[in-house]
Amino acid sequence: MKLIAPYYVQKERSRKLIPAPSSTKNATKSSDPEMHSTKKGNPWYFGMKIHSGADAGTGYVHTITATAANVHDIAKAHELVREDDHTVYGDSGYLGVEKRTEIRETPALSGVDYRIAKRPSQNRMTKAYKGTNWDRKIEHAKASVRSKVEHPFLIVKRMFHASKTRYRGLRKNLLQYDLFFASANLVMCLRAGRQRGFSMTTG
Numbered sequence: 001m002k003l004i005a006p007y008y009v010q011k012e013r014s015r016k017l018i019p020a021p022s023s024t025k026n027a028t029k030s031s032d033p034e035m036h037s038t039k040k041g042n043p044w045y046f047g048m049k050i051h052s053g054a055d056a057g058t059g060y061v062h063t064i065t066a067t068a069a070n071v072h073d074i075a076k077a078h079e080l081v082r083e084d085d086h087t088v089y090g091d092s093g094y095l096g097v098e099k100r101t102e103i104r105e106t107p108a109l110s111g112v113d114y115r116i117a118k119r120p121s122q123n124r125m126t127k128a129y130k131g132t133n134w135d136r137k138i139e140h141a142k143a144s145v146r147s148k149v150e151h152p153f154l155i156v157k158r159m160f161h162a163s164k165t166r167y168r169g170l171r172k173n174l175l176q177y178d179l180f181f182a183s184a185n186l187v188m189c190l191r192a193g194r195q196r197g198f199s200m201t202t203g
Contacts, residue, residue, distance in 0.1 A: 015067060018173075020165040021049040032168045036068035048170060050177055052149065053080030056089060059148040059188060061181045066174035078102040078109055087113045089146040095119070117142050155184040177202060 009161050020035040031198040038044045049071060061078050073093035077098065081088055090097065094116045102110045117139055125133050156162050162180050 010095070016043045017161060018047045018050060018163075018165055022046040029134060032165075034168075034170045035106070035165070036070040038069040045058040048165060049073075050174075051076040051080060052152070052181065053082075054149040056145055056148060059151055060183060060185045061152045063172070064177060065182055066170045068170070072101065073176055076105070081109055083108045085112055088147075089142060089149075090114070090116045091146060092117045092119045092137065115142055115145075117146065149157045152181055154187065155187050159187065160184075166179060 011128050013203075017040060020032050022031050022035075024030055027084070033045070035047050037046075038049075047069045049067050049069050051065050051067065051073065052061050054061045062082070065076050065079050067076060073091075074095075074097050077090070077094055077097045088097075095118070096114075097103060097116060098110070098114045118135075123135050123139070124131075125135055156177070160180050160183065162177065166176065167173050
């Protein structure tokens with residue numbers, strides 16, 4: 001089972017965007033050419049995006065990849081699904097992922113059950129209806145599973161203070177976030193009470 005999500009880190013209201021310096025007051029007189037601007041809500045942000053895949057059972061992140069901030073979430077979905085994954089959860093940014101060419105033409109990916117959250121506007125049930133809103137219950141169940149993918153992001157941002165890029169270029173920043181997410185996995189492992197196993201492995 002698999003969770004996929006893009007990871008941005010920014011201010012608390014938009015904590016999933018990783019901003020990069022847009023200033024041109026540097027030796028090259030230019031901003032980072034591998035970073036781009038994207039609009040989230042009303043504000044525009046300049047930086048990069050980390051797309052991550054996490055295990056639905058443990059919440060541990062197993063795959064990340066980096067793109068400029070203006071690359072759509074769904075463009076990297078196929079790189080986050082492992083060959084042995086049978087179910088994938090994602091937010092509404094991944095709607096239509098099963099129709100992508102790279103998904104349809106890969107047998108290991110085309111047979112996966114993609115359980116993608118619907119947009120709120122797709123829920124046609126009115127407040128006047130007094131019965132059980134099964135659509136809302138189904139979406140709540142999806143969200144309860146998919147929410148596990150958010151926790152490593154919180155650790156990376158608050159514990160490791162990785163709220164902005166520290167290098168120029170995607171590759172160097174991706175290597176650093178590889179370390180951050182691996183460390184976040186260890187933090188979650190220790191918090192789950194697996195100190196003894198961790199100590200035996202490393203000691």
